[in-house]
Amino acid sequence: MWVQERVRLAPRPRGVHLVTREVVSAVPDLARIRVGLAHVFIRHTSASLTLNENASPDVRRDLDRWLDRAVPDDTPWFEHVLEGPDDMPAHVKSVLVGAAVSFPLRDGRPLLGTWQGLYLCEHRDDGGPRELVVTAWGEPAG
Numbered sequence: 643m644w645v646q647e648r649v650r651l652a653p654r655p656r657g658v659h660l661v662t663r664e665v666v667s668a669v670p671d672l673a674r675i676r677v678g679l680a681h682v683f684i685r686h687t688s689a690s691l692t693l694n695e696n697a698s699p700d701v702r703r704d705l706d707r708w709l710d711r712a713v714p715d716d717t718p719w720f721e722h723v724l725e726g727p728d729d730m731p732a733h734v735k736s737v738l739v740g741a742a743v744s745f746p747l748r749d750g751r752p753l754l755g756t757w758q759g760l761y762l763c764e765h766r767d768d769g770g771p772r773e774l775v776v777t778a779w780g781e782p783a784g
Contacts, residue, residue, distance in 0.1 A: 673750035678780015688732035690739035696759025732765035
């Protein structure tokens with residue numbers, strides 16, 4: 643069985659945002675999969691996705707600060723600057739973090755670790771809404 647949905651996320655400020663529940667609830671057909679895999683892909687080059695600790699907001703803030711320090715805005719040797727000082731750094735951060743994640747499904751739910759969650763990493767000051775594609779496949783329930 644295959645499921646595929648586009649999920650539109652509302653605009654968020656620059657930062658690392660926990661979106662697990664929002665994404666799962668936007669794809670109700672996941673409940674029809676007894677055992678399988680979900681693949682989540684972001685259709686943008688200046689934002690990214692990752693799995694990490696979902697309990698402490700400090701983790702999200704620390705990850706965001708690390709990314710901003712590793713790839714600062716206004717880096718003088720970037721050539722791609724027409725879209726603003728945060729654009730090329732956002733592309734580099736997206737390469738570092740990645741455009742997709744996969745995780746197992748069991749009984750219609752993500753089979754993540756106790757402290758794991760899906761993060762949207764917004765690397766632009768004004769990135770706008772973001773679109774994900776969730777593709778899941780597996781053995782149907784029942």
